[in-house]
Amino acid sequence: MPPEFFGLTMNTNTGEMPGFRTGAVRLWESETRWGTIESRRGRYDWSVLERSVDAAERRGLPVLLTLSGTPLWAAPDGRKGAYADSRASPPADLADWDRFVEKVATRYRGRVEAYELWDYPSHPLHYAGSVAVLAEMVERASRIIRRVDSGALVACPSFGELWEERGRELLRRFARTGAYENCHAAALKLPPRRADSPPEEIIDLARNVHDVLYEEGVGQIPVWNTGPDRNVAVTPPLDARRARDYAVRFYLAGLYSRYYGVERMYFYSWGSTGVPLVVQPVGGRPTQAGLRMGRLRQWLDGARIAACGQGGQLGLPEGAYTCRFERDGRPFVIRWTTKGRVDLPVAEGEHLLRRMDGRTVRLRAGDRIGFGEEPVLVEYREG
Template identity: 65%
Template sequence: MTINSDTGRMPGFRTGSVRLWNSETRWGTIETSPGRYDWTTLERLVRAAERERLPVLFTIAGTPWWAAPDGRKSGFADSSASPPDDLKVWDRFVEKLATRYRGRIESYELWDYPSHPLMYAGSLETLGEMVERASRIIRRIDPNARLACPSFGSLWTGKGRALLREFARTGAYAHCDAAALKMPPRKGDGRPEEIIELSRSMRNLLHEENVHDIELWNTGPEWDIDSTPPLDARQAGDYAVRFYLSGLYGRHYGVRRMYFYNWGSTHVPIIVQPVGGPPAEPGKRVGRLAAWLDGARITACGRGTRMDLPPGMYSCRFQRDGRDGTPFTVRWSVHGRTEVSLDKGAHRLRHMDGSTVRARPGDRIGIGEEPVLIEHLAE
């Protein structure tokens, strides 16, 4: 989950890790004048994540105005979209940050959404150099920290893809463990399964640019997320769960992390939990999915007729660890409710509302946009 709050509260449902962005932790918010740092908010958030045993992905972005006094305006009052005039001040901040949070911040994202001029207004060569310099510093101070190259977006468009290709040609990916990317559906209210298509395209694009064997981290939506109309209650609950399932499906194309945007805000199309309030239904379902998958590994995913399923139906199979681990399958459809026959060994169904019902092989059940877990007897 991307945490959109500076309170120190964390999700009230199970999640795998937290990403700090739009949480009042920008570089320009922390280093308010040269060499003077206010770590108060970041410390509060890191400590809260530590209490919940949640790894932290920290996004380094937002040049302080004093470091680029003639720079371009950004989307934030405390920051410039331009890189610093002197990259030595970037080096100094990265060194201070990595030293203070060595072993506490698990990973770093080296700029957010450079595809938009209100987020980054410098050259890609400079951004590539900033990545190389930050990588050298962080790896020296905290060798276990993981590094994600800047999260490019607008990847459904030719312009956005061209920008990503141009950045890849700087050689910066050689200094990163992952390519952070904005990989949402085509539209803010589109089907989450479109993420699978985009992840395949991005894997191929990076291969064409000689970037191989790099993880893909989906770190959020497009720039216009705040203007996307809210999803209705049914769509919202199904969407949040299918977002993560689509990421698991995309493991075949190198996807290794999915950060939902966001936790805490009430000004997004899907509210998972407002700050200070209980989890909304989408948040509860995300937590339930996490419980379903606890202690399991994914073994295969497929869809439609390739899996002897109706068109538009998706299926992912999992295996629990241990000698007594039981296999199970999660299925859902994007074409409305469709009946299917349960496979050999099926003996129990789990639904997103928390209910459990017994089942038998050959039973006909209806599966729609709400994912259903089908448990099988141990093989």
């Protein structure tokens, strides 16, 4: 498993990094918007972005930087946006966008791994321009980034509201512009239907969106899941047990969704306490949810995914999932459910059970393996 699959969106301007193992960071809502960095034309405040990139480099974490949020001066008559320092409208003169992109890409050549070209254009508080203008902004930015930093990756805008037909139709319209030809990946919002719904719903949405992209001729583009829809802001906190299970299953649902082109998962978010699932507050310790994210990352370090399945296709009850992996020639599986508990007899070759709290159990013939919403790992004997 490539480590960058296990990403986090950073909700801090402090430069702090996660206190548990992760694989990549996304800078958004971290005071790194265009409108924050260039609050006056030609005057740049790099302090927060520099602090964040430096910290990520020290940890060896690839950075996905979201370029979004038109400065007030660049669209003086534009629509107000979700953030006080930004407009939702695109810049009145796209040359301002060009200059900003070139400044960022030049300064962070070889330091920022990837650029996401706009966040959440599916909502008028985040983008209030036309699809044609958005596609042009993508084409111009991609051309500049490739010229300035040929090693950097470019992710097309992260469309959301994809559970709704209107959201998928907007994605279709964007795909028809040919803009995906300018991107290495499609950044998309692939959440469950609600922020407190089972994370396995991500699999259904990934399948539906893959069908849309395939129908529009771009079905082979890698997908990066950049987080939730706007309803995350009004969802009450998950209780501690649900939170710790949800956090791990978010990534497992993403692994299952690799069938549908999903290659990265950026959990939203690190540092914030105003989200339904807190993994670590700024200045605080990781929660159990965050620690278990790190344990999953440890479980899968150096592993290769072989296959995933669920329910009847594997002779399991509906809602029971299994993903099979291999590391250094030795197979292992991770099993979990969306609800309830399953007990299975120990199968031939199964010899060690690992639990999310760090406990291990030696397995013997006649034992039974119980698992539920908290995933477990089962190792097989070599050979």
